[in-house]
Amino acid sequence: MKKIITSMRILAVVIFICLASLSVIGQGEAERAKKISEQNAEVVRNFEPKLLLENFLTLTKIPRCSNDEAAVADIIFDLATSNGLVVVKDMSNNLVVYLPATAGFESLPSICLQAHMDMVCDKNPGVESIFPIKLIRNGDELSANGTTLGGDDGLGVAALMSLISGKSGIKHGPLELVLTTREEVGLEGVKAFNCSLLHSKKMFNLDFEKEGVLTIGCAGGGVMRLIMKTPMNDVAGVFYPYKISLSGLNGGHS
Ligand SMILES: [Zn+2]
Numbered sequence: 273m274k275k276i277i278t279s280m281r282i283l284a285v286v287i288f289i290c291l292a293s294l295s296v297i298g299q300g301e302a303e304r305a306k307k308i309s310e311q312n313a314e315v316v317r318n319f320e321p322k323l324l325l326e327n328f329l330t331l332t333k334i335p336r337c338s339n340d341e342a343a344v345a346d347i348i349f350d351l352a353t354s355n356g357l358v359v360v361k362d363m364s365n366n367l368v369v370y371l372p373a374t375a376g377f378e379s380l381p382s383i384c385l386q387a388h389m390d391m392v393c394d395k396n397p398g399v400e401s402i403f404p405i406k407l408i409r410n411g412d413e414l415s416a417n418g419t420t421l422g423g424d425d426g427l428g429v430a431a432l433m434s435l436i437s438g439k440s441g442i443k444h445g446p447l448e449l450v451l452t453t454r455e456e457v458g459l460e461g462v463k464a465f466n467c468s469l470l471h472s473k474k475m476f477n478l479d480f481e482k483e484g485v486l487t488i489g490c491a492g493g494g495v496m497r498l499i500m501k502t503p504m505n506d507v508a509g510v511f512y513p514y515k516i517s518l519s520g521l522n523g524g525h526s
Pocket of ligand 1 (some may be wrong): 388424425455479
């Protein structure tokens with residue numbers, strides 16, 4: 273019995289040490305996140321449009337890789353409900369926010385605006401974590417330090433958040449704001465979306481490459497898989513296999 277009690281005491285001490293270590297790690301993470309948030313706020317200071325960037329700063333703090341959009345969907349859901357708006361969230365975390373027309377614009381036809389909440393998550397070797405995203409400003413351009421920026425489609429989402437917040441001052445007719453999930457992995461969120469939630473006859477997708485450019489076309493996407501059969505030959509003699517890799521290039525997904 274004494275042995276059992278001693279073992280239990282040792283186990284209790286081990287659990288205590290583990291919990292204490294986790295708490296220290298958690299504190300370190302929180303401090304790191306706070307520091308990056310402060311630096312990001314400094315990076316976008318005096319940068320316009322302020323409201324859009326304020327919402328984008330919020331998005332830099334929230335993990336939102338494809339298949340992990342629950343947190344960002346919850347934040348936008350809460351933003352909508354706290355502003356008294358009707359919002360629907362489906363099983364795939366897609367959102368529809370119904371934004372009534374501003375005074376005097378009630379007779380305009382309803383328009384649907386859409387953006388996707390997920391982003392491509394990638395980081396350079398040696399970078400500890402993607403979130404919070406560290407912003408860098410170069411003139412009029414924002415980029416991220418060692419990770420993807422999430423500008424695709426974070427800026428579209430930030431624009432919709434600006435409308436939802438009611439602070440944009442933009443006058444508009446009735447709007448249906450659609451925020452979808454798992455776009456970057458094959459438009460999976462929208463495939464699960466119930467289109468009968470929408471009544472608009474026109475939709476604008478806020479996910480184009482260039483600012484100020486509007487593309488008119490059909491919505492959708494396709495995946496093509498090409499398989500090529502290559503003839504293989506046995507080789508005689510002694511050969512050494514090499515694996516060739518290429519890295520350190522500029523570019524990548526925003
Ligand atoms: Zn996109």
